[in-house]
Amino acid sequence: MSNQRAPTRRRFLGVAGASMLATRMGTAPSLRGRRAKVRLAVAGGGFGASHHWHEHPDCEVTAVTDLVEERRQRLSRAYRCDRVFPSLEDMLDRARDTFDAVAVFTDAPSHCTHTLMCMEAGKHVTSACPVALTLEDCAKIKATQERTGLVYMMHESSWYRQPCIAARELYRDGAFGRLAYSEVEYFHPGIGTRTNPLSRWRGTNSWRWGFPPMLYPTHSLGLLVGVTGERIVRVSCLGQKVGDDFPGGGDNAYDNPFDNEMALGHTNRGNICRFGVCWQIAAHGERGQWLGEKLSCFMPGSAGQPQARRGVDGGWEPWDVPDYWRTDRLPEPMRHDSGHGGSAAFLSCEFVDAIVQQRRPTCDVYESIAMTAPGIVAHRSALQGGALLDVPSFDP
Template identity: 50%
Template sequence: MPADRREFLASAGLLALTALQPGRAAPPPSDKKIRIGVLGGGFGTQFFWHEHPQCEVAAVTDLRADRRQALRDAYRCDYAFSSYDEMLAKAGDRLDAVAVFSGAPDHVDHACLAMERGLHVISAVPACMSLEDAERLRATKERTGRRYMMAETSYYRGASIYARELHRKQGFGELYCTELEYYHDRGDLNRILTDKTTRHYNPDGSHSWRWGLPPMLYPTHCLGFLVGVTRERIAKVSALGWGQEHPLTTDNAYNNPFWCESALMQTDQGHMSRCNVFWMTPAHGERARWYGEKGSLAMAYGGAHADLWTDRSMTPDRPNDPAPLSIPDYWKSDMLPAAMRHSSGHGGSHTFLAAEFINALLEDREPAVDVYEALAMTVPGIVAHQSALRGGEQLAVPRFDRA
């Protein structure tokens, strides 16, 4: 960076912002341990629960023997059960909480079963896949008084942590627009039809829950960047979809004809958000751009560029050209217990999600992505998919906030 520009950024306070450090996440000093049971030995093996000094993995379960073994190995836990029901029946009394990492359509059933049994829950995304289940999840959480958290990885990506702090310190000015993207290419379409080892099949050869999944029923990696930064609610949405003829789009449990969906949303504060979820695209991953009246932040993407900050208060003789930003590796900091200060999946977010859930239980408070934030990140996608099926009709998004 040229010296005059560095001088300018420093005087504008931007270099100070690069060192933004949100509050620590270290647990309170006490002997209490949270005993957690883990359901799901695929993605559910990646959360380092056993590294939190006040967490013990007390039981694990998967229907599949290979995945039960993966859970035992990941968490060094020998109390492995061959079904969730069995784990709750035989080990439920020894548990404080469960981590639900089953397939997406089962999250609400599995989360509610645990809460009804008096256990706290952290659930993989999405929180739910229908408005009825959104209401059931909220009602069960409120009636049982248990803690609920959704493990949204976008919430703890470095750029998100940074944007949240920037927003809190009013660094964006009014944050009037976001562009949010989640791309997960389905790959070779012929292979999907013939190779039963892909994620589109269950071990018995039947179609898995991923077969033909409507993109907008999986919106949280996008909305985590908006709701997770400003806590706004989506009020209205209009969406379009695109698909081609293929067994995935003509013969699926969801009656979903789309590979890709794009939604234009308005928040309860009149702000705009464009949200893409694409399953058919030569791109991969999650990214966000935040546009404010004072400044804009663009997340690094696929090595194409660094994180960028553009500031409106540049002197008039200079264009508003973006400056590369060095977002700290927050996971190296004392925001995490010492044993968890290592890189982890989805931009370092996994250790944060685990630590936040355990710390919330130890501190007897709601976790950062509680049931209301989780539903605010999930429900707009359900309505967006309805809009896409109706050719883009703008629809109101119901709110599932505290009753």
């Protein structure tokens, strides 16, 4: 859970390092016996073209792919990489020896298929959120990661937003006392509607057309799992359809009637968490508030609420969160205010470091599924009018 960079960072993997990795994490054949600057391939030239792996001193982008020419060019320019492929499948087929890891930034419904395809080819994977859209697919990814020992990490921006880092460290230091109640939310008005530009892609409906909010729960749950490490074990969720422009029910690929979903979850430590995702609401962004016995902390809110904290006896005070991205937690070239609340460079760095240092990443397969699976069950609950449902455990 720490954000500190390892004090003696191993910059290169030799044969001995690769053997240790093989023993501890399974086999990583592509790293054996050579100097290991991580060679990364990037799939998906939308959000996938805006990251920072190439700024890490131990990483180079050696291949890029998208189905669409314009996006291939965008990737090529962003990462200064001229090995360009027309699809992930083609890249794995023709060039698999030229990369060790893949950043899977394709559409959310393809994450499971593409992640499994890459891991079966022996590649470490960082996947855009969410892990998958069904519990069955989460189980397949967990089983494949455990069998192969490859690094798997979901690229969840909430985890490395600066207030989330600060809250995680306060929690680790016991400052909250018991952190009894959290509220974590993600609001993004217009997603999935007929008229939103993201809903249509080259003349057809995109994967976002009518997308169920709770199948995208990780920006919310990152602010719980990324702070306390808790698991949602039971959940009840309500859904609603607010906007006329939202193509509900049979008018979308998910048979989804809802554009807003809000859930109440019970955690494995007996605490309560309200988590939600809304596509039709006059508010925007990710927000957490963490209420403990001794301390409560509040991220700034859509209504202009300040970033604040308060103890049991004291009044409100500003909550000063450092710009962690300015510090030596990142390699020097990555110390800039990257996207999504300063999180993007941290995520790129963590994936590369985990491979080089032969360790699990912070958002490993278990944490990633803990941010994904409760949303899948919450959506099921909403379809059943708020039924209280158990969330299965995917932990080892």
